[in-house]
Amino acid sequence: MDFDMVFAGMPVTNLAGAVDWYTRLIGRPADVPVNDTEVMWQFTETAFLYVVLDPEHAGSSLVSLSVVDLDVAVAEAAGRGVLGAAIQSIGSAGRRASWNDPDGNRVALIQITH
Structure with missing residues (x-):
């Protein structure tokens, strides 16, 4: 089986509120406004994160989103009002900082040890 793209989805109850939160976490607006109920970064x-209105x-x-420098990413997110993530070691694999979006979906930024 060969794969060539990844689309990870985050279902939310309030699209406008979620778009605001993810924009602050990621540091830029969505790249693709798919339709009235879905946006994508x-x-x-070949890697996309989509936020979709799906209350159920x-x-x-x-x-988990891999970043080059976790310390910088967490500081930048905090500067945009996304607070509360403590950086944790994940064994020899690297480090992680996690947040819950307004609906409770878990978003982790990770820095992989090479």
Whole structure:
């Protein structure tokens, strides 16, 4: 089986509120306004995070986004009002900082040890 793209989805109850939160976490507006109920951020040529209005499933998702410098990413997010993430070691794999979005979906920024 060969894969060539990843789309990770975060279901939410309030799209406008979620878009605001994710914009502050990520540091830029969504790249693709798909339609009235979905937006997407593109991180690499083949990796996307989409936020979709889906109240029935909101709050039950988990996504990890790898960043080059976790300390810088957490400080930048805090500067945009996304607070409360403590950086934790994840064994020999690297480090992680996690937040819950307004619906309780878990978002982690990770820095992988090479």
